[in-house]
Amino acid sequence: MHTLSLQIRDIVGENVNLCYQCEKCTSGCPVSLEMELVPAQIMHAAQLNLKQKILSANSIWLCASCETCTTRCPQGIDISKVMDALRIIARREKVKARIPSVPRFYNLCLLSLRLVGCIYEMGVAGFLRMRSGTLIKDMPLAKEFISKGKIRFLPKFRNVKKINRIISRVKKYESV
């Protein structure tokens, strides 16, 4: 069984052991305020192989991939990619997400890519709002989006075959 740091290196090629806890990532992170483990703590926990601690915190699902941490890390660690790797590990190992709407959003986007060839915004947004129980509250906004032509009511199919061909070939190398 691989340690967490090796797993991360396998998936995104980043070495978390380079981190020396300067906390620049955390100071710049726009969502560290809401995180149970801030980015520097995630890096430390990854070094210590504390997988459960990381995957059971809300942090990886709060990361917006804004890449401020990546930009500022003096060790050149792409922390945003480390977060990606952790989300991928959580997905592969079927860990229950602390903020389930995020992996749900990911799955819907992938499903949409497969069926429509692009992100069917109306379907993805509608389904997520339905699950979060805010569909009715957001109806007026949705109506305005539709009336302004800012969102399509029906999906626009775009090169579905080509996308699916790529997905099926990617599966040779990675689980999708």
Add this chain to the structure above:
Amino acid sequence: MKYPFYPGCSMHSSAKEYLASFQAISRYFGVELEEVKGWTCCAPTAVHGISPLLSTAIPASNLASIEADGKDCVMVPCAACYSRFKCAAHEIAKSKETAKKVNDCIGYEFKNSVKILHPLEIYNEIKHELVIKELSKINVVAYYGCLLTRPPEVKQFDDCENPQSMDNILRMIGLNVIDWSFKTDCCGATFNLTNKEVFMRLTGKILAEAKKAGADIIAVACPLCQVNLDSYQYEMKEPNIPVLYFSQLIGLAYGIDGKELGLDRHFVKCEEVIEECLKR
């Protein structure tokens, strides 16, 4: 000048006014835009949290078809698509193994020879001397968001902490550009769908800071930032600040009709704000 041009999904839906204004100013400057044939989705946000290879292969397949068409560059106005394209090109250049896998997945020997351009780079080079409309009474802040500049070694676009390209353009076309500290702060991306509270805090902060800096308008270059900053203001107590694409402001300065620029398509009404500023 003729540029191959990749619109991406949003420019045909939520950001139609970005497309319209971009096409209008391109016509004005004699830049010909040629939509890339058979383009697919760029595989945004969610995909790199599922499969890094897939999030590289899909944009690479688009770049590959541009390359196969004999073109050496592509214009990508959507910051999210621009980011995916640049990241894919970077990953492929960085690792032979990734390049080999990607080639296998897309069924093409990709040489990575396509230069990826953002319109800000083009319009920064034009000398804006023939501006028609006097806009100096409008105070504006330029908001770049995350994806245009970060990470810097991938994007190679402007300064990542204090970018200037949009500021320069806006200044050249005569607007009063205000310096502020939130140019590259995160707008919350897709969190409007998944973490609404966090999302409202992030957009609220940016809007409040723009107001505090004295801005009448926020200028953006990303469809996602535009939607996020514009469409949820009605839920907030204070902010009532229009969020316009930089291309719309360029169009305005050159006297292009507001309707053609899609100024009426925003949630926060901007035409009245502009009128009021000009009366000052």
